[in-house]
Amino acid sequence: ETGVTQSPTHLIKTRGQQVTLRCSSQSGHNTVSWYQQALGQGPQFIFQYYREEENGRGNFPPRFSGLQFPNYSSELNVNALELDDSALYLCASSSGPLNQPQHFGDGTRLSIL
């Protein structure tokens, strides 16, 4: 069984730039959720995608956007990067929109200079 994989593992950007993070879902899972984890904090829900549509969103501004593809892989895009966007970004997949993720990917560590 293939788990959740994320790329890249680390990324350094500067303020104002744009970034795309990628996630491949666990085999058989059609729902993907993204979380932001700032240093020393618990993860915060960004949004969830199901069948290529966003069907749930946390308290994040519109410059955080996403895509889900027919093979259920997903992207998180962040525009106009700010220093506070520095965090670990976690992706998790699940077998349906009402089933919470049990398996998270290893995350992408994003640093904004």
Next chain:
Amino acid sequence: ELKVEQNPLFLSMQEGKNYTIYCNYSTTSDRLYWYRQDPGKSLESLFVLLSNGAVKQEGRLMASLDTKARLSTLHITAAVHDLSATYFCAVEKSGGGADGLTFGKGTHLIIQP
């Protein structure tokens, strides 16, 4: 707004001792999760608690849920160094699968020989 509070946030204990981590949440919830996170790593699922009075045990860890008190506990028995990690509880809002999980700030646990 769903709030999740963990305490303590930091815990240093000796091997062989017992201790309990507490997780309080503010609104009705369908499910409660416990995760473990090692430094620089992703989240590892420990327990999913689905109903009032649920108790689950794995090795030296035991989790319980009291939905009436909106309280979950994670009990550590005869702690060993390998259990040193940060432990998070996370709550799924009732009927809110698409709203993701709300995490506590985590309990940073250090177990010393």
